[in-house]
Structures are given as structure tokens and as C-alpha cells.
Amino acid sequence: MKDYSYLQQKWVANTYPNRNIVLEKGKGLYLFDQNGKKYIDCMSNYGVNIFGYGYLPINKAISSQLSKLITLHGSFVNKERAEASQMIVERCGPSYAQVYWSNxxxxAIEAALKFAVLTTEKNKFIxxxxxxxxxxxxALSATDGDKYKKAFFPLLWDFVHIKYDDITAVENAIDEKTAGVIIEPIQGEGGLTPPKKGYLKKVQQLCNKHNILLIxxxxxSGTGRTGYFLSSHEDKVEADVVCxxxxxxxxxxxxxxxxxxAVANKIPKNIHTSTFGGNPLACAGVIATLQHLNQPMLDNVRKMGRYFMSQLQKIKSSLIVEVRGKGLMIGVEVKDKRNEILKKMQEEGVLVIPAGENVVRFLPPYIITKEQVDRVFKIFKKVIDDLT
Ligand SMILES: Cc1ncc(COP(=O)(O)O)c(C=O)c1O
Incomplete structure (x- = not known):
């Protein structure tokens, strides 16, 4: 058998850590490596495979579109694009009017920032x-931390980074140059800490008061991850732009x-386009996803999320600092040994991913069952016990 690990290391730019398993296929909640070893997927490829693998209605929609039309430039009309656009805008809520598709x-963030500048004619962001x-x-300018940014300074425009979950900090940071506030309703890579109840609503109110945009x-956190189509739906927050x-x-x-x-009115023709944006293949995937991301599926996300978190909170270990999250976006902050935990979980057949400096991140597909949560919990507990 060829050494694909070696080949990938040799031929792909060295920007990713290497998890050192060759994954070949997936079914349901499981991924299989080239030797047939089965892994429980608790990461959904960083949040992508929300229905797991081989989910028939999605696969059918995509494969049927594959044989019809894959790509069509946005200057031509296409049924799938028109329908997916109506569906996504309506699903986000009545305050939204249009969508810009990208890849x-x-x-999606680049477009949001440019549209905010066009709308406000300002370029300072909080x-x-x-x-x-x-x-x-x-997007990197809006991202925090030297880790990804330092090598590329100076970055764009004027971004100030303030404390999360502190409404006074937002109020103090707004001035006459501010175009808008860009915020994750629950920070993912940052460590999965949900803000205090009501915080997001207050941010929205401040944006309205000062006539600046909320992005x-x-x-x-969206597309159902927290048990609501948008996480902001839970808090009844309506933004100017959602990505x-x-x-x-x-x-x-x-x-x-x-x-x-109001934002749509300020976007001129040709100012921002993309060859592949809104291609019929992706739009067929969007339509099928929106059709199948129904209330029972969202209820399962909430129910399994609550159950999973309550189980994890039962683990007594000096290694664990905190278990937190929302829906099926769960983080376990540990004192140290985070990467060892990821490695041992993988050896035991469960794939989880890192977040922040010290957080083990669980982003399982929404189809996860109680029995599968129990299995993951058992393995996680064993790994933690062994390492404590
Ligand atoms: C909150 C958030 N914003 C933006 C991005 C960037 O998305 P992509 O990796 O598809 O460019 C990510 C990716 O993890 C994310 O979690």
C-alpha cells in the first residue's frame, strides 16, 4: 500500500498539523481508515458534516445536480440558485433581504466587511x-491574536479587539468612525464560551442606538449547531449581516x-463577485440541507447537547477546568495535556479537535444518538482517568 501520509506531507503545503490517519470513507457517524479501523466522528470536519456521512437525501440531491449543471456564473439565472437564495434568506428571518454566495x-466574512464599508462609508470595526x-x-484582520496575524502586519483598516461578553467594553469602543461590530454568538476556535444571557441582544441594541452595523x-454556531437554525435566533437577535x-x-x-x-441598497454591481459563488451544485446542497434541517433534527441537537454536556460535567478530574458550550458545540477546558487527550481519543477510535490553547472541542454530527454519546463519554472518561 502506498504511504499516503508521506505523500501528503511531501506534496501539500505544510500549513496543517498531521493527525496521521488515512481516512477513506464515512457512514453515518463513523469514519473508516484505510485499514478498516472505525472512528466515531465527534468533529464533523470542523463542523461541516452535520448529517454525518452518506445521508441519502443530501447525497441524492447533490448527485442529481452533478449530472445536470455544476457551475454557472452569477450573471446567468438558475433555478437552484434562485430557490436556495429565497430559502436561506427566509430561514434567517424577516429582517434579512438578500444573500451573497461564496465558497x-x-x-463570507470578506463580503460582510466590504458590504459594511459600502453601507457606512467607514472602516473601523469592533x-x-x-x-x-x-x-x-x-477576515484575518477581524480575527484576534498574534498567532495567525503577526507575520502579515500591517493588516486591513482599523480593527479594535475588545473583551468578549463585556457590554461596557462595546459601548466604550464605539465612536464616530465605527462601521460595525463583528461577533460570534458563541466563540468556536476561541474556546466555546457562551456569553451571558442577554449580552448579544444588548450588543444589537447598542448597534441600533449608534447606527452602526451588527455583523x-x-x-x-449557525446552520443548526446550537439547536437553533441561527444561534442568534435563541436570543431573538436580528443583525444587519449574518455569515x-x-x-x-x-x-x-x-x-x-x-x-x-438597507445594506443591499448600497451594494453596486460588479463590486464583489466570485466565479464559483452560488454554483448550482452547492445550491442544490443548500436546498437539501435546509429541507432536512427540520425541527426534529434541531430538537435532537439540543437534547443530545444537553445530555452530552451533563455527562461530561460528571467527570471528576483535576485535569478538567470546565465543560461548556451550547447544543452540539461543546468544549472541555483542561489544565494541560490537551494534545495528548486528542491523540489518545484517536487511538481509542474517537475523533475530536482542539480549540483555543487548552480546549477539547466536540462538534459531532446532528444525527448522534444517546448510545453513541454514551460510548464517546466512556472513552473520554477513560482517557481523562488514565492521564490524571
Ligand atoms: C466562526 C468562524 N468564522 C469563520 C471561519 C472561517 O471559515 P473557513 O475556514 O471556511 O474559511 C471559521 C472556521 O472555522 C469559523 O469557525
Whole structure:
């Protein structure tokens, strides 16, 4: 058998850590490596595979579109694009009017920032400590921390990063130059700490009061991850711009920037386009995803999330600092040994991912059952016990 690990290391740019398993296929909640070893997927490829693997309605929609039309430039009309656009805007809520389609989360953020500048004619943004919005230059400017940014200074425009979950900090940071606030309703990469109840609503109220834009980055928290279609729906927060990505197109690359009529009115033709944005293949994936991300599925996310978290909170170990999250976006902060935990979980057949400096992040597909949660919990507890 060829050494694909070696080949990938040799031929792919060295920007990713190597988990050292060759994954070949997936079914349901499981991924299989080239030797047939089975892994429980508790990471959904960083939040993408929300229905697990081989979910028939999604696969059928995508494969049927594959044989019809894969790509079509946005200057031509297409049924799937028109329908997916109506569906996503309506699903986000009555305050939204249009969508701009792209191909990744970072691109969705780029569009949001440009649209905010066009709308307000200002370019100062308030962002947050530990925020993650992606790594293209605009998104990177909104992202916090030297880790990803230092090598590329100076970055774009004027971004101030303030304390998350502190409403006074937002109030103090707003001035006459401010275009808007860009915020994750629950920080993903930053460590999965939900803000205090009511915080997001207060941020919205401050934005309204000062006539600046609220940009919600729901790329990780949206598309059902917290048990609501948008995490902000739980708090009845309506933004000016919402960004989605990850699993919105059933695994086909996608970015979506959804915005109000007031923003739409300020976007001129040709100012921002993308060859692949809104391609019919991705749009067919979006339609199928929105059709199947129904109330029972969202209820399962909430129910399994609550159960999973309550189980994890039962573990008594000096290694564990805190268990937190929302829905199926769960983090366990540990004192140290985080990467050892990830490695041992993988050896035991469970795939989990890191967040922040010391957090083990669980982002399982929404189809996870109680029995599968129990299995993951048992393995996690064993790993923690062994390492404590
Ligand atoms: C909250 C958030 N915003 C933006 C991004 C960037 O998305 P992408 O990696 O698709 O560019 C991510 C990716 O993890 C994310 O979690």
C-alpha cells in the first residue's frame, strides 16, 4: 500500500498539523481508515458534516445536480440558485433581504466587511479577543491574536479587539468612525464560551442606538449547531449581516453572507463577485440541507447537547477546568495535556479537535444518538482517568 501520509506531507503545503490517519470513507457517524479501523466522528470536519456521512437525501440531491449543471456564473439565472437564495434568506428571518454566495467561511466574512464599508462609508470595526473569523486578509484582520496575524502586519483598516461578553467594553469602543461590530454568538476556535444571557441582544441594541452595523459570524454556531437554525435566533437577535458556511451545502464548499435591504441598497454591481459563488451544485446542497434541517433534527441537537454536556460535567478530574458550550458545540477546558487527550481519543477510535490553547472541542454530527454519546463519554472518561 502506498504511504499516503508521506505523500501528503511531501506534496501539500505544510500549513496543517498531521493527525496521521488515512481516512477513506464515512457512514453515518463513523469514519473508516484505510485499514478498516472505525472512528466515531465527534468533529464533523470542523463542523461541516452535520448529517454525518452518506445521508441519502443530501447525497441524492447533490448527485442529481452533478449530472445536470455544476457551475454557472452569477450573471446567468438558475433555478437552484434562485430557490436556495429565497430559502436561506427566509430561514434567517424577516429582517434579512438578500444573500451573497461564496465558497468558504472566510469569503463570507470578506463580503460582510466590504458590504459594511459600502453601507457606512467607514472602516473601523469592533471585534473581540479570542475571535476567529478566518485567515484571508480581511477576515484575518477581524480575527484576534498574534498567532495567525503577526507575520502579515500591517493588516486591513482599523480593527479594535475588545473583551468578549463585556457590554461596557462595546459601548466604550464605539465612536464616530465605527462601521460595525463583528461577533460570534458563541466563540468556536476561541474556546466555546457562551456569553451571558442577554449580552448579544444588548450588543444589537447598542448597534441600533449608534447606527452602526451588527455583523454576526454564525459560520460555526449557525446552520443548526446550537439547536437553533441561527444561534442568534435563541436570543431573538436580528443583525444587519449574518455569515454562514461549513455544513450549509451538505459538504460542498459554501459561504453565505445574508443582509438587510438597507445594506443591499448600497451594494453596486460588479463590486464583489466570485466565479464559483452560488454554483448550482452547492445550491442544490443548500436546498437539501435546509429541507432536512427540520425541527426534529434541531430538537435532537439540543437534547443530545444537553445530555452530552451533563455527562461530561460528571467527570471528576483535576485535569478538567470546565465543560461548556451550547447544543452540539461543546468544549472541555483542561489544565494541560490537551494534545495528548486528542491523540489518545484517536487511538481509542474517537475523533475530536482542539480549540483555543487548552480546549477539547466536540462538534459531532446532528444525527448522534444517546448510545453513541454514551460510548464517546466512556472513552473520554477513560482517557481523562488514565492521564490524571
Ligand atoms: C466562526 C468562524 N468564522 C469563520 C471561519 C472561517 O471559515 P473557513 O475556514 O471556511 O474559511 C471559521 C472556521 O472555522 C469559523 O469557525
Amino acid at each position: 468558504s467561511g472566510a469569503e 471585534a473581540f479577543s479570542h475571535a476567529y473569523h478566518g485567515k484571508t486578509l480581511g 454576526l459570524d454564525e459560520i460555526q 454562514l458556511g461549513k455544513g450549509l451545502a451538505g459538504g460542498i464548499p459554501v459561504g453565505a453572507t445574508i443582509f438587510t435591504q
